[in-house]
Amino acid sequence: MTAPKRPADIYMRFLQMADALRGLPSLPPLDPLEERILAIVARASQEEQRLSxxxxxxxxxxxxxxxxxxxxxxxxEKGWLVLADTEDTRRKQVELTNEALKYFDKLSKCMVKAANMS
Incomplete structure (x- = not known):
């Protein structure tokens, strides 16, 4: 494989690796809306924001x-999210599961690998 010639090549390589990762049987696949929801929950978690x-x-x-x-x-049901209790039992906090966090760890490794291939 030849080294990427421009930054866009790194991103394209990352997309290829991410697609391969999504094909692994660790968690059931998400539709596009579910992927957007997952990203929103992940960002809120990263920023330590509560998200009900x-x-x-x-x-x-x-x-x-x-x-x-x-x-x-x-x-x-697919194992991507859990609902955690809050001080108000009527409100549930949306959180990532450990499996979802492992998925993001794998995506991160793909990103680093794609960048190091240049």
Missing amino acids: VRDMMGKKELGAPATVHSRLTSMR
Whole structure:
């Protein structure tokens, strides 16, 4: 394999490795909306922000609240997300599972590997 000739080549290589990673059987695949939800939850976690189910359902860019709720349910069933209790038992905190965190660890390794190939 030849070394990337420009920064875009590094990103394209990362995308190839990320696609291969998504094909591994560790967790069931996500649809595009679920991937967006996963990214939002991951960013909130990284920034140590609380993110409730209601917060997620209120994000207009994700579509109708019922759609977001069904995707959150699906992602819980697939093992990507968990709902943690808060001081208010009516509110649930949306959090990544350990498996989801491991997935992000693997993506990070793909990014580093793609960058080091230049």
